[in-house]
Amino acid sequence: MTVIVDLDLCQNHGQCVYAAPEVFAFDEDEILTYHPEPPQSQHDKVRTAVTACPVRAIHLVGGP
Numbered sequence: 001m002t003v004i005v006d007l008d009l010c011q012n013h014g015q016c017v018y019a020a021p022e023v024f025a026f027d028e029d030e031i032l033t034y035h036p037e038p039p040q041s042q043h044d045k046v047r048t049a050v051t052a053c054p055v056r057a058i059h060l061v062g063g064p
């Protein structure tokens, strides 16, 4: 699973950080950072983050 966030769309709502805090975080400038290839153990949380994002900025490429 590869995670791509469209940072042009992202409005820093933070739902993804809440859903998967080990994958998504805000840096000191409040810019979203994320793990582009999260481990299998995080995949369910990442999928939750995808559906939680109000602007649909998070995209998943590949599987599983």
Ligand code: SF4
Residues within 6 Å of the ligand: 005, 009, 010, 011, 012, 013, 014, 015, 016, 017, 024, 032, 052, 053, 054, 055, 056, 057, 058
């Ligand atoms: S939930 Fe969506 S809009 Fe909010 S910080 Fe995450 S990617 Fe950005």
